[in-house]
Amino acid sequence: MTALAPAGSDDRARIRVRGLVQGVGFRPFVYGLAQRYALTGWVRNDDAGVLLEVQGRCTDPFVNALRAELPPLARIDALEIERVPPVAQVHETAFEIRESARGARVSTGIGADAAPCAACLAECFDPADRRYRYAFLNCTHCGPRFTITRRLPYDRAQTSMAPFPMCATCEREYHDPRDRRFHAQPTACPACGPRLSRSLEEIVERIRRGEIVAIKGVGGFQVACDARSSATVERLRRAKQRDGKPFAVMVASLASARRLARLSAQEEALLVSTRRPIVLARRLPGERLAPDVAPDLAWLGIMLPSSPLHHLLFHEAAGRPSGLEWLEQPQALALVMTSANPGGEPLVVDDAEAARRLEGICDVVVGHDREIVVRCDDPVMRVVAGAPLVVRRGRGFVPDGIDLPREVPSVLAMGAHLKNAVCVTRGSRAYLSQHIGDMDDVETVRFFDETVRHLQAILEVEPVAVAHDLHPDFVSTRLAQELGLPCVAVQHHHAHVAAVLAEHGRQGVHVGLALDGVGLGERGEAWGGELLRVHGARFERTGHLAPLPLPGGDVAAREPWRMAVAALWRLGHFAEIERRWGCKGAALRSMLDARVHTPLATGCGRWFDAACGILGVRDRSGYEGEAPMVLESLVRSPRVLHGGWRITDGVLDLLPLLDALRGMSPEAGADAFHGTLAAALVELSLPSLGTEREIAIGGGCVVNAALTGSLVEGFAAHGVHVLLPRLAPPGDGGLALGQAWVCAQAIGGS
Numbered sequence: 001m002t003a004l005a006p007a008g009s010d011d012r013a014r015i016r017v018r019g020l021v022q023g024v025g026f027r028p029f030v031y032g033l034a035q036r037y038a039l040t041g042w043v044r045n046d047d048a049g050v051l052l053e054v055q056g057r058c059t060d061p062f063v064n065a066l067r068a069e070l071p072p073l074a075r076i077d078a079l080e081i082e083r084v085p086p087v088a089q090v091h092e093t094a095f096e097i098r099e100s101a102r103g104a105r106v107s108t109g110i111g112a113d114a115a116p117c118a119a120c121l122a123e124c125f126d127p128a129d130r131r132y133r134y135a136f137l138n139c140t141h142c143g144p145r146f147t148i149t150r151r152l153p154y155d156r157a158q159t160s161m162a163p164f165p166m167c168a169t170c171e172r173e174y175h176d177p178r179d180r181r182f183h184a185q186p187t188a189c190p191a192c193g194p195r196l197s198r199s200l201e202e203i204v205e206r207i208r209r210g211e212i213v214a215i216k217g218v219g220g221f222q223v224a225c226d227a228r229s230s231a232t233v234e235r236l237r238r239a240k241q242r243d244g245k246p247f248a249v250m251v252a253s254l255a256s257a258r259r260l261a262r263l264s265a266q267e268e269a270l271l272v273s274t275r276r277p278i279v280l281a282r283r284l285p286g287e288r289l290a291p292d293v294a295p296d297l298a299w300l301g302i303m304l305p306s307s308p309l310h311h312l313l314f315h316e317a318a319g320r321p322s323g324l325e326w327l328e329q330p331q332a333l334a335l336v337m338t339s340a341n342p343g344g345e346p347l348v349v350d351d352a353e354a355a356r357r358l359e360g361i362c363d364v365v366v367g368h369d370r371e372i373v374v375r376c377d378d379p380v381m382r383v384v385a386g387a388p389l390v391v392r393r394g395r396g397f398v399p400d401g402i403d404l405p406r407e408v409p410s411v412l413a414m415g416a417h418l419k420n421a422v423c424v425t426r427g428s429r430a431y432l433s434q435h436i437g438d439m440d441d442v443e444t445v446r447f448f449d450e451t452v453r454h455l456q457a458i459l460e461v462e463p464v465a466v467a468h469d470l471h472p473d474f475v476s477t478r479l480a481q482e483l484g485l486p487c488v489a490v491q492h493h494h495a496h497v498a499a500v501l502a503e504h505g506r507q508g509v510h511v512g513l514a515l516d517g518v519g520l521g522e523r524g525e526a527w528g529g530e531l532l533r534v535h536g537a538r539f540e541r542t543g544h545l546a547p548l549p550l551p552g553g554d555v556a557a558r559e560p561w562r563m564a565v566a567a568l569w570r571l572g573h574f575a576e577i578e579r580r581w582g583c584k585g586a587a588l589r590s591m592l593d594a595r596v597h598t599p600l601a602t603g604c605g606r607w608f609d610a611a612c613g614i615l616g617v618r619d620r621s622g623y624e625g626e627a628p629m630v631l632e633s634l635v636r637s638p639r640v641l642h643g644g645w646r647i648t649d650g651v652l653d654l655l656p657l658l659d660a661l662r663g664m665s666p667e668a669g670a671d672a673f674h675g676t677l678a679a680a681l682v683e684l685s686l687p688s689l690g691t692e693r694e695i696a697i698g699g700g701c702v703v704n705a706a707l708t709g710s711l712v713e714g715f716a717a718h719g720v721h722v723l724l725p726r727l728a729p730p731g732d733g734g735l736a737l738g739q740a741w742v743c744a745q746a747i748g749g750s
Contacts, residue, residue, distance in 0.1 A: 011057060011059050012054070012059070013083055014051070014052075014082045014084045015051070015052050015063070015079065016049065016079070016080040017050040017051075017052070017066075017078075018049040018076070019049060019075045020075040020110075020111055021045075021050045021076070022050070022111075022153060023110060023154040023185060024074040024111050024141075025139075025141060025184075026070075027043050027044075027097050028097070028177045028179075028183070029070070029074070030043045030050070031043065032178075033065050033069075035095065037054075037056060037058035037059075037062045037065075038056055038058065039054040039055060039058065039062060040056060040089075040095050041054040041096075043096075043097055044100060045101070045153050046101040047152075047153070053084065055086050055087060055092065066079070071141060072117070073111050073140075097182075097183075110145055110152060110154050110399060111145040111146070112145060112275070112395070112396050112397055112399065112400055113145050113146055113218050113219065113376070114275075115142060115274050115306045115307070115396075116138070116142050116143070116305075116308050117141045117142040117274075120137050120138060121308075122323075122324060124137055124315075125321070125322060125324060126322065126323070127322055130169070130190070130191075133200070133315070134188075134189060134190050134308065135200075135307075135312055136186070136188050136193050136308065136370065137188070138188075139180045139181045139184050140180060140181065140182065141180070142274065143184070143186050144186055146376065146398055147219045148160040148186060148371075148373050149374075149458065150373055150458075151458055152458055156185040159185055159373070160371035160373050161370070164194065164370075166187070166188070166192055167192035170192055174187055194369050194370035195368060197351070197366055197367045203215070203364075204313060204317050207224065207226055207313075208317075210225075210226065210231065210232045211363040211364060212224070212225045212232065212236050212239070212363050213362060213364050213366060214340050214348075214364070214365040215366045216366060216368050217306070218306060218395055219374070219375055219376030219378075219434075220339065220340060220348060220377065221347065221348040221354050222337050222338065222339060223236065223336075223358070223361065224336060225336050227289050227290060227293055227334040227335055227336045230290040230291060232290075233247070233292045239360060239361040240338070240342065240361060243626075244296070244622040244623065244626055245622065245623040245626070246293065246294035246295070246297055246300070247292075247293050247301070247337075248302070248303055248337050248378065249293060249300055249302055249335065249337065250304065250310065250334070250336075251302065251314075251331065251334050251335075252305070252311075252327060252331040252333065253304060254272060254304070255330045255331075256331045257281075257302050258330070259287065259330050260289065260334070261299070261300050261302055262281065262284055263281055264281075267279050267281050270383075271302065271304050272304065273396075274396065275379060275396030275397060276304055276305070276396060277378065277379040277381040277396065278379065279301070279302055279303065279380075279381055280301055280391070281299055281302055282298055283299055293336060296633065297630065298634075299633070306378070310337075313333075313335070314331055317333040318331055337378075339378070340354065340357075340358055340361075342357055342361060343441075344437065344438060344441075345357075345443045346443050346444055346446075346447035347375040349372040351367035351368075374434075374450075374454055376394050376395040376398060377392065377395065378392075379392055379395060379397050382703065383705070384703070384708050384724070385705070385709050385711075385712040385722070385724060389703070389725065389730065390725075390726065390729050390734075392419075392733055393421060393434060393435055393734075395434070397434075398434045399431050399455065399459075401426075401430060401431050402429060402430045402432060402502070402503055404428050404430055404502055404505070404741065405506065405507045406428060406507070407428040408425050408428070408748060409425070409465065410424065410425055410426055411425050411463050411465045411744050412424055412452065412456070412465075412485075413466070413467040413740035413743060414468045414736065414739070415436070415469075415733075415735050416732035417475065417732075418439075419435065419438065419732040419733045420435075420438070421434065421436055421734070421735075422436070423739065423740040424456060424459055424461055425740050430741070431455060432728055432734065432736060433452075435733055436451055439475040445475060445479075448479070463485060464485070464486070464747070465485055465486045465487070465488060466480045466485045466488070467488045467489075467742065469490065469495070469519075469520070469735070470489045470490065470520050470522075471520040477489075486747065488537075488743040490738070490739045490742045491519070491520070491521070491539070492514075492520060493514035493527055493532060494534065494539045495735050495738030496514040496516065496519075496698035496699045497510075497532055497696050497698050498534060498739075498741045499698055499728055499734045499737040499738030499741070500697065500723050500725050500738075501723070501738075503727050503737065504696070506694075506696070506723070509533065509535045510695075511685065511689050511692060511694075511696070512532050512533075512695060512698065513530070513532075513681060513685060513696070513698075513699075514528075514529075514532060515699040515701035515702065516604060516699035516700040517557060517605035517624075517700060518603045518605070518606075522541075525547075525601075525602075526547075526601035527601075527602050527603070528545070528601060528602050528603025528606065529545030529602050529652070530543075530545075530602070531543035531688055534696075536746075537743075543650035543651070543685070544602045545607060546654070547602045548563065548570070548603075548606050549569075549570075549599070550562070550563070550566070550599050550600070550601050550606065551566055552598075553597055553598075553599060556606070558621050559620050559621070560609040560613035560619060561581060562588060562613070563610035564609075564613025565585055565592075567658045568614070570655055571659050604701050605628065605700070605701065607658075607677070608627070608673075609621075609628070611658060611669065611673045612628065612631050614658055614661045614662060614669075615661055615665075615666045615670070617631050617634070625700070628701075631666075631673070632670070632674070632704050632705070632707075634666050634667045634669075634670035635671055636667065636670075638671050638678065638706055639672055639675045644657035644672070644676040644680065645657060645679075645680035645683075647683060650684070654680060657673065657677070660672065661673065674710060675710055677707060678707055678710035678714050681711060681714075682714040682715055686718060689720060693720050693721060695721075697711060698724075698738070699730060699731065700730060700731030702724060708724065
């Protein structure tokens with residue numbers, strides 16, 4: 001079965017491996033190396049990761065190979081080697097894989113869900129294979145992990161595959177260390193595994209007929225339809241009450257994606273990665289998708305299949321070709337693939353729940369009998385300033401940890417009100433959850449609670465403190481205060497900058513820019529364009545954007561014309577207000593004159609809205625950030641309008657820029673606004689930087705590639721390096737990481 005150690009060998013090593021080493025084929029990998037180097041010994045999973053002992057004459061080459069030749073989904077964080085006395089050959093004649101051991105607290109990790117590997121796809125499309133066209137095939141190198149796991153260790157009994165006893169053939173594969181499916185916990189086949197509720201033929205035929213189909217995916221139900229059918233996409237938009245928010249489009253392969261968007265090498269690498277994110281890429285003219293897929297935007301959200309079921313939909317539409325060669329050719333089918341969450345509520349995950357909650361949206365529901373333990377939406381990524389950036393964290397990313405600069409106490413961070421995600425720290429890593437959503441309804445709060453409990457369960461941590469936003473009325477703040485733990489309130493923009501510093505392993509004093517819509521300031525003001533000097537749990541505000549009045553309060557964030565009126569009022573262009581907006585403009589001017597319901601805000605997003613309103617890009621935003629996204633779509637080459645700003649005592653006023661926009665076309669105005677805003681922010685920041693050559697930039701506006709690219713170039717011209725969020729979303733979806741890092745330093749005394 002295994003090679004024996006050479007006679008007379010007396011070298012034995014005990015090796016502790018920490019990291020992402022369970023459920024990724026690590027033990028059979030070790031087994032194979034032991035065979036290669038003729039070693040005896042054993043390997044097993046336990047609470048801390050993987051423990052093994054090897055004996056023979058070639059333990060050093062074994063250790064080198066262990067470091068260098070990892071399975072595709074594995075990651076080693078630490079390797080601890082101890083020389084121990086050898087075992088007599090009479091007691092150990094082979095190398096074996098032992099059963100998992102449980103002890104105290106789990107300190108290993110579980111992998112994120114991974115898209116099908118090439119070997120599994122080859123089986124899926126091979127008519128002679130027993131898993132031909134099976135929608136749930138997987139192996140140790142791919143398949144579901146996080147979304148089917150209740151607790152660690154990662155064994156089948158702890159997952160939603162427990163109700164599916166393996167057939168004899170699957171059992172043999174599962175117990176054979178030489179097989180790709182050795183201890184692949186979700187392994188199954190048509191004889192013993194989960195089944196779809198409807199046939200692939202019916203699903204594809206319904207889509208071709210213009211129907212809207214709900215499909216149970218890896219982390220929740222998705223809603224799919226023909227992306228080239230204008231009538232169907234328009235009907236879906238009305239049914240989901242989605243306003244103008246763009247839909248993601250799924251295509252079969254890179255060959256098909258290249259027909260829709262101008263893809264860079266980095267974007268292509270993201271699309272084919274095991275995480276299979278939605279990638280925002282610049283669309284090609286004449287891509288022939290329905291106009292309602294992404295109205296007025298210069299980019300599309302494109303994704304490739306993330307599960308065998310997705311692949312099989314395209315395979316069926318292509319006429320069931322054998323092999324993988326068909327994926328090298330563009331396929332006609334393009335699917336709108338959007339989350340099944342009516343009214344902005346959490347993802348639907350249960351078949352019966354889908355039939356109830358998706359009625360009126362979908363024509364048919366396609367479920368299956370494998371339970372989704374954890375909801376997890378599709379991740380969204382974009383290449384910004386030359387590197388990938390996570391816009392929304394989800395399937396494929398969670399529960400991967402983010403390395404912190406040092407070991408910290410275990411804390412729980414509750415995130416923000418919008419685009420909520422939570423974070424738990426353990427040791428020297430922070431575990432940021434999947435996207436939860438806006439905390440506006442009971443279902444989302446329930447999902448929030450599920451996420452917190454599950455994250456703590458799989459990490460087996462008990463937080464000693466909880467961090468929350470400074471805003472006292474956030475639901476997340478109230479929930480934090482009900483936990484009975486010491487609470488640390490973290491100012492919103494401090495958390496944005498701290499998240500970037502945590503991800504990049506920075507400690508000590510650093511300067512940061514936080515650019516977003518709104519967050520509560522230290523004295524109750526509305527902040528949003530802030531220059532901060534951060535030192536651990538403390539910060540100092542050294543500059544900010546000039547405040548603009550918000551006529552009507554929060555509604556101004558959804559109606560850019562109001563911000564345009566506010567700017568023109570500040571500039572004294574009263575006649576233009578009434579000429580462009582008539583009676584309603586006059587009414588807003590009266591409010592501004594009387595200082596009635598016109599709170600001030602320094603939000604960078606509100607300056608964007610004012611520019612959009614003045615340029616006539618959008619009077620109203622149907623979804624958060626719509627107007628600025630459309631404005632960015634018009635950018636061709638950002639340019640600096642000299643004299644477009646003034647800085648007084650650390651306050652940056654952009655009214656000269658807005659005044660100049662009045663005479664420009666939307667396209668020219670978009671170039672001028674982005675380039676000038678970036679140049680002005682660089683000038684605002686330089687005095688606070690002094691001799692420092694590094695600045696951290698966070699907040700939702702960082703997703704704007706035109707602005708962020710111009711900022712990076714502008715700072716580089718002064719020899720300043722920009723730290724950007726890459727692993728956590730720059731907006732409120734990454735806020736909990738910053739809260740956790742600030743909280744950990746606060747209770748740790750730094």
